[in-house]
Amino acid sequence: MMIITHNGHIIAIRYIYVFQFFNSSEIKLSESARQLVNKPLKSVQRQNNPYKDEKVIDSCSIFGMMDQNKKLFAGNDIIEASASMNQRANGLGSGYAVYGLYPKYWNNYAFHIMYDDKEALDWGSKFIESNFDIIFDEEIPMDIHGIHKHVPIMRRYFTNIDLDNLDEIKEDEYLVNKCLEMNTSGKGAYVFSSGKNMGVFKGVGWPQEIAKIFRLDEYKGYLWLSHSRFPTNSRAWWGGAHPFAHLESTVVHNGEISSYGTNRRFLEMKGYRCTFQTDTEIFALALDYLQRKHQLPVEIIAKIFAPPLWKDIEKMSESERNLLRRLRITYDKLLMNGPFSIIFANHGLMVGLADRLKLRPIIAARRKDMLLLSSEEAAIIKILPDIDDVHHPKGGEPVIARCHEGFAS
Amino acid sequence: MNTKSSISKFVVDAKNLATRELNEKIREAIRDGHKQIDIQNVSGQRYIAAGIQELIDIEIFGVPGNDLGVFMDGSKVVVHGNAQDATGNTMNSGEIIIHGDVGDITGMSARGGKIFIQKNAGYRTGVHLKEYQGLRPIIVIGGTAQDFLGEYMAGGVIIMLGLNLKGGIHNADYVGTGMHGGSIILSGDVRGIGREVEVQQLDQEDNRLVEHSVQEYSKHFGCKVDEILGSKFKKLKPVSTRPYGNLYSY
Amino acid sequence: MLRSRRLPEYNVRIDTDTCTVCKACVIQCTFDVFSYMKIENKISIDESKCVDCHRCMIYCPDKSISITPTPIQYRPNASWNKESIHNIMKQAESGGILLTSMGCDKPNYNYFDRLLINASQVTNPSIDPIREPMEVKTYLGRKPDKLTISDNNGDSIIETSESPQLLLETPIMFSAMSLGSVNINVQESLAMAAASSGTYQNIGEGGLHPRLKKYAKNLIVQVASGRYGVHKKYLDTGAAVEIKIGQGAKPGIGGHLPGEKITKEISEARRIPAGTDAISPAPQHDIYSIEDLSQLIHAIKEATEYSKPVIVKIAAVHNSAAIASGIARSGADIIAIDGMRASTGAAPLVMRDNVGIPIEMAIASVDTRLNQEGIRDKISIIAGGGIRSSSDAFKIIALGADACYISTVALIAMGCTVCQKCHTGKCPWGLTTMNPSISIRINPKMESKRVANLVRAWTLEIKDMLGGMGINSIESLRGNRHQLRGVGLSEQEMEILGVRPAGI
Numbered sequence A: 001m002m003i004i005t006h007n008g009h010i011i012a013i014r015y016i017y018v019f020q021f022f023n024s025s026e027i028k029l030s031e032s033a034r035q036l037v038n039k040p041l042k043s044v045q046r047q048n049n050p051y052k053d054e055k056v057i058d059s060c061s062i063f064g065m066m067d068q069n070k071k072l073f074a075g076n077d078i079i080e081a082s083a084s085m086n087q088r089a090n091g092l093g094s095g096y097a098v099y100g101l102y103p104k105y106w107n108n109y110a111f112h113i114m115y116d117d118k119e120a121l122d123w124g125s126k127f128i129e130s131n132f133d134i135i136f137d138e139e140i141p142m143d144i145h146g147i148h149k150h151v152p153i154m155r156r157y158f159t160n161i162d163l164d165n166l167d168e169i170k171e172d173e174y175l176v177n178k179c180l181e182m183n184t185s186g187k188g189a190y191v192f193s194s195g196k197n198m199g200v201f202k203g204v205g206w207p208q209e210i211a212k213i214f215r216l217d218e219y220k221g222y223l224w225l226s227h228s229r230f231p232t233n234s235r236a237w238w239g240g241a242h243p244f245a246h247l248e249s250t251v252v253h254n255g256e257i258s259s260y261g262t263n264r265r266f267l268e269m270k271g272y273r274c275t276f277q278t279d280t281e282i283f284a285l286a287l288d289y290l291q292r293k294h295q296l297p298v299e300i301i302a303k304i305f306a307p308p309l310w311k312d313i314e315k316m317s318e319s320e321r322n323l324l325r326r327l328r329i330t331y332d333k334l335l336m337n338g339p340f341s342i343i344f345a346n347h348g349l350m351v352g353l354a355d356r357l358k359l360r361p362i363i364a365a366r367r368k369d370m371l372l373l374s375s376e377e378a379a380i381i382k383i384l385p386d387i388d389d390v391h392h393p394k395g396g397e398p399v400i401a402r403c404h405e406g407f408a409s
Numbered sequence B: 001m002n003t004k005s006s007i008s009k010f011v012v013d014a015k016n017l018a019t020r021e022l023n024e025k026i027r028e029a030i031r032d033g034h035k036q037i038d039i040q041n042v043s044g045q046r047y048i049a050a051g052i053q054e055l056i057d058i059e060i061f062g063v064p065g066n067d068l069g070v071f072m073d074g075s076k077v078v079v080h081g082n083a084q085d086a087t088g089n090t091m092n093s094g095e096i097i098i099h100g101d102v103g104d105i106t107g108m109s110a111r112g113g114k115i116f117i118q119k120n121a122g123y124r125t126g127v128h129l130k131e132y133q134g135l136r137p138i139i140v141i142g143g144t145a146q147d148f149l150g151e152y153m154a155g156g157v158i159i160m161l162g163l164n165l166k167g168g169i170h171n172a173d174y175v176g177t178g179m180h181g182g183s184i185i186l187s188g189d190v191r192g193i194g195r196e197v198e199v200q201q202l203d204q205e206d207n208r209l210v211e212h213s214v215q216e217y218s219k220h221f222g223c224k225v226d227e228i229l230g231s232k233f234k235k236l237k238p239v240s241t242r243p244y245g246n247l248y249s250y
Numbered sequence C: 001m002l003r004s005r006r007l008p009e010y011n012v013r014i015d016t017d018t019c020t021v022c023k024a025c026v027i028q029c030t031f032d033v034f035s036y037m038k039i040e041n042k043i044s045i046d047e048s049k050c051v052d053c054h055r056c057m058i059y060c061p062d063k064s065i066s067i068t069p070t071p072i073q074y075r076p077n078a079s080w081n082k083e084s085i086h087n088i089m090k091q092a093e094s095g096g097i098l099l100t101s102m103g104c105d106k107p108n109y110n111y112f113d114r115l116l117i118n119a120s121q122v123t124n125p126s127i128d129p130i131r132e133p134m135e136v137k138t139y140l141g142r143k144p145d146k147l148t149i150s151d152n153n154g155d156s157i158i159e160t161s162e163s164p165q166l167l168l169e170t171p172i173m174f175s176a177m178s179l180g181s182v183n184i185n186v187q188e189s190l191a192m193a194a195a196s197s198g199t200y201q202n203i204g205e206g207g208l209h210p211r212l213k214k215y216a217k218n219l220i221v222q223v224a225s226g227r228y229g230v231h232k233k234y235l236d237t238g239a240a241v242e243i244k245i246g247q248g249a250k251p252g253i254g255g256h257l258p259g260e261k262i263t264k265e266i267s268e269a270r271r272i273p274a275g276t277d278a279i280s281p282a283p284q285h286d287i288y289s290i291e292d293l294s295q296l297i298h299a300i301k302e303a304t305e306y307s308k309p310v311i312v313k314i315a316a317v318h319n320s321a322a323i324a325s326g327i328a329r330s331g332a333d334i335i336a337i338d339g340m341r342a343s344t345g346a347a348p349l350v351m352r353d354n355v356g357i358p359i360e361m362a363i364a365s366v367d368t369r370l371n372q373e374g375i376r377d378k379i380s381i382i383a384g385g386g387i388r389s390s391s392d393a394f395k396i397i398a399l400g401a402d403a404c405y406i407s408t409v410a411l412i413a414m415g416c417t418v419c420q421k422c423h424t425g426k427c428p429w430g431l432t433t434m435n436p437s438i439s440i441r442i443n444p445k446m447e448s449k450r451v452a453n454l455v456r457a458w459t460l461e462i463k464d465m466l467g468g469m470g471i472n473s474i475e476s477l478r479g480n481r482h483q484l485r486g487v488g489l490s491e492q493e494m495e496i497l498g499v500r501p502a503g504i
């Protein structure tokens, strides 16, 4: 097995397809506060899971594209690509994550919040005001002309955390706690992204419909993820669409994992609260745990989510075998068992991964500095017919895309 | 082994050493071929000499922690100070000599070896001692012991000399309760004995054993051998090797 | 003893039309039901001694023997059935504690049969375990909270040290059966089966017979309250050391191997003279509290130089969850929990049938508690006591265990018909007897095959069930209660088990 270390050092390349290495500066954080565990979460669960299923099941298409030079580009292409995979979805949810979205407010926490009604809006705005320094806020511009369904009130806030005693570590914890507090308040307010210079747009509808509602053609970013959903529960909720954001990480996901019960139990033991009862959320939290708290590189995380089979581990050299065996034993409860493909992103980083038996599709491609990941190759060809390079990753083999060094966001 | 290391004493200062560190040092010294080990400034470190099968002389200065000599097989341990609980726990053979008092359950389940206690022992001394073929554990208590002395004894010998005993009565009650093998030989009376045992006179072999043990005791701690041997000893023996034969209905 | 007023419980009949008076039954029955009458050239029958073990029926070459429960019933009465009346009669005759063996035979304490397993349909695929990879390899031992990985000139180095682990090729292990409760032929059969199945046999506390030494890699040695045969070499032999605090069939009481069972062979292994009672005290006298347990664990670790995992076995009792949490913090690597339906070679009936809690409840609450306290990965859990089938094993893993212990199952594989007479020392199948003329009935070569077959069959079934729910590795089943549903359970029982009712 090969490891690509933080500083871009390549050890060996066998399973991992690497676009580019980058001295990624991951946030260093301490162990999370356990107090999140005992809060009532009724409102989110009620909205996202009206039939009280054990968990929400959905199927989907996923797509991601990133410019390695962090050159900003409009969302037209990804909207078109996502729409081209409409047969994988049923129009009950889609969404986008965009990085490099707010250059003007690049150093402010950008809250995207949806509200059920005016009352919730008043409460939420007050909540933000009393916990953060608002630099600027406004309604998220929307075009609901010709849309005949209920659309929540959407507002965004660019803020600072102004507390003297908070270092970077505590800031993250503070942010996570405040978002959780808001989302579980039962007041009808839901924060769906809160990172710096990035944002999530999502809702109930087909990809092109959601793009139109949020006027996404007016935005630019250097990294876009999209998702189109096929929930089995038809009373879909706007907040339940993908991508899921946790701090500055976002995840889109396709498939259903059968190890959900084991994974969730483990994450709850580690102090996480599983609010949404979806597999996607499990991925987002597991990533946070391994990446942010345990400081493990994505190459290693891929081997935890989708480890090689024991029989293959046994055939490896002693040091590889030892590494993979220890990883499997130690993080046994974060093995994601069952069909999945995911794309997760953070500033300057985009990773695609499918389960170890490759039960869900994922394709990687490159066109000059543009790196793409998709459920279907056709969707890539549709927007970039002359790609330089296509790669069909094996199950459990992560595709890691990093931005070139030295490009400011 | 080379003569140098068997002559040279290995000295460990246990001050500020954790249990595991100290025992690792002892094992290392044994691996290096040392036959004599002095441990200074011992204070509560447990499991000293645990499971050691080599024949080593260990001298301990200070108070060793619980389970001194647990599973030990052959070594000799001398403690210059008191010892705590479970000294000689499940010991197979060897010798532990304590210049002072010991805590509870000394010699629990020991299968062989000798334990000499200069002064007094705590509760359940010699609980479930066993013997088999040539192996017979012997515990010699200079002073007195607390309740349940020799509980469940299945073999072995406890000799209690009762030196400096006030009023000639040991405080121990339930002596030999559940006993179904071995013997307890003591000078002085006890408050109560288990219903599985009866008081007997010493036979010739017992007398020889007592004499021999008192001499050894004197060698370790110094005492007036004749005076001790002149006092009256009696023996507790189990009534049956099958105390619970008719407790059950099949 | 007073004259018995109990009528025989079984009718034993020989069909004289087919019987050839070969005398096989006379030899086979260890309870002396049959005797040969030379003058009449026929078999006489004392059916009051029959225990319904079926040995004679199976070994009668002409299949002439039939055993049926006596038709005589006392007048029907909900409170006073035949068993309760007979028990009172027995005690009135003898004045003794009623002794029995095997596991609790009452119907009310089973939760396995009220739990159902999930399977995949549409939203995720089931997996065909025969043609696709399906992993049941299991590691038992303490896991670190996190792995710190550093890069050393291109090599990934794990800086976190590793605790000793037990590697199981299948999550099924053989529970403690000491030499004395079973004979060496049985122990050797199990050891051979463990070696060929890639699992472990727990040899209980009763010393190590020289014939077992060559299977050391697959043995777990036990340290219990009697400390029989426990010495440094013994500790060094096992792949792991188990400290037995309690036993599911008789929590809170010690053991007692009657003197007549201490044969020469047993006496050598236990290192006590032949013919004396071998008493295992109720508590371990060096453990009166949780900190003392920690002391014994570390004494064993020191003696074995931290080279092997230490298991602590407790009986499932009311506050198992709190106890398990203490054990997890005491330095143990693995906790074994023995449910109330566990078997025994001999136990007072009143203890076997009334003390403890079912293993399903115990595992569910222990796993939940260790999760709530954030220490579940500090310790592995082995569940035993009442596991009868691969589905029971599967369900207990879904409830939170890492592996399971079986013993009755293995005995049945070797012939046992659960007649519940182990305590008499006359086991007709040659299992729980020390009598060399009966124990010869067990041929380790043959019987180990039956046991290994059984483990193989269960492993295949476990893989089938895993595949059905779309899981291809056993670690994703551990604690995955989402894959279970309850039927006929109260809300509170479901809450403790952490399962939803069937249908939602």
Ligand code: SF4
Pocket (backbone or CB within 6 Å): C012, C028, C029, C030, C031, C032, C033, C034, C049, C050, C051, C052, C053, C054, C055, C056, C057, C067, C428
């Ligand atoms: S005890 Fe067993 S062997 Fe004897 S008669 Fe009854 S069934 Fe047959």
Ligand code: SF4
Pocket (backbone or CB within 6 Å): C053, C101, C102, C411, C415, C416, C417, C418, C419, C420, C421, C422, C423, C426, C427, C428, C429, C430, C431, C432
């Ligand atoms: S082991 Fe033997 S005595 Fe015990 S229940 Fe089975 S057949 Fe009967």
